[in-house]
Amino acid sequence: MTPTVTTILYAALIIGAIGMIAAVILYFVSKAFKVIEDPRIDEVAEHLPGANCGGCGFAGCRALAEAIVKANTLDGYKCPAGGDMKAIAAVMGLEAAETEPMVAVVRCNGSCENAPAKVKYDSALSCQFATSIYAGESACPFGCLGCGDCVKACKFDAIHIDDTTGLPVVDEEKCVGCGACAKTCPRKVIEIRLKGRLGRRVFVSCVNKEKGAAARKNCSAACIGCGKCAKTCPFEAITVENNLAYIDFTKCKSCRKCVAECPTGAIHAVNFPPKKEAPATAAEKPAAPVSSPAPATAAAEKPAQAADSAPVAE
Numbered sequence: 001m002t003p004t005v006t007t008i009l010y011a012a013l014i015i016g017a018i019g020m021i022a023a024v025i026l027y028f029v030s031k032a033f034k035v036i037e038d039p040r041i042d043e044v045a046e047h048l049p050g051a052n053c054g055g056c057g058f059a060g061c062r063a064l065a066e067a068i069v070k071a072n073t074l075d076g077y078k079c080p081a082g083g084d085m086k087a088i089a090a091v092m093g094l095e096a097a098e099t100e101p102m103v104a105v106v107r108c109n110g111s112c113e114n115a116p117a118k119v120k121y122d123s124a125l126s127c128q129f130a131t132s133i134y135a136g137e138s139a140c141p142f143g144c145l146g147c148g149d150c151v152k153a154c155k156f157d158a159i160h161i162d163d164t165t166g167l168p169v170v171d172e173e174k175c176v177g178c179g180a181c182a183k184t185c186p187r188k189v190i191e192i193r194l195k196g197r198l199g200r201r202v203f204v205s206c207v208n209k210e211k212g213a214a215a216r217k218n219c220s221a222a223c224i225g226c227g228k229c230a231k232t233c234p235f236e237a238i239t240v241e242n243n244l245a246y247i248d249f250t251k252c253k254s255c256r257k258c259v260a261e262c263p264t265g266a267i268h269a270v271n272f273p274p275k276k277e278a279p280a281t282a283a284e285k286p287a288a289p290v291s292s293p294a295p296a297t298a299a300a301e302k303p304a305q306a307a308d309s310a311p312v313a314e
Helices: 003-032 040-046 061-071 085-092 149-153 180-184 212-218 228-232 257-261 296-309
Strands: 102-106 159-161 168-170 190-194 201-204 238-241 244-247 267-270
Touching: 040 061, 040 085, 061 085, 102 168, 149 159, 149 180, 180 190, 190 201, 201 244, 228 238, 228 244, 228 257, 257 267
Parallel strands: none
Antiparallel strands: 102 190, 159 168, 201 267, 238 244
16 A cells, blocks of 8 residues: 555544544543433423513523422412413422413503604614613603514514504403513513403503603693592502502402592503493472462351350250
């Protein structure tokens, strides 16, 4: 063989030997440091939607599955995006508690009509960027900016910007209450609340903490912190702090007394049937005729006649 062929063969043998030795070393190292994973993690992950929305508080569905298996409990763990918690409980040998559905609620009523634009925003369509440079087109420092960060964050196509009002609208049928839109909103306008029986709920559609006059200057439907709603609530579900009313959905019984009491219309009641109008009052009954008194002469004649007809003793 020529020197060139010999050199190639030696190089191939040396490289092959190094590869074999490295493979053997890696084999024993993998056995020594093998991480044994609980097989229940895969079983739990199969019952999760795989949306990786982060609504559960973890980075993804598998991270939630690992946390559930590690904790060996379902307390404090839930999948708002539609995970089958009953099936997961069966895998873990636990009982799943019933949870009430949640939904995203946009707590801003600063529509184009209620909060007319004072300036025109012409820059990057990002709420995070817009809130860092100005208060908003309506000059409300707390209201929705309408750039659509919440729309981009939603993985379920459950929220869109209304072209007429300029505000985000939540599709209750699609919303799973994962909270991704609420987390991405820099103004904290979106809140995750109980969906309520038959989808009915009452909430203050305002997050403005300015004093009444300043709040009304930028938005005609702003909460002015007058406290009338708190006084009229029979369940102590409403508190007023920093010039802003808030309804605790865990205490609210949906009586809607506060809705009628609010002078600015900041409190909204959604999905309720229209209230029945009070029946008209019954027509007044005609007054009974008043009998005229008998003449005095007739009354005087009766005793006289009775005296004449009485027998006379002899």
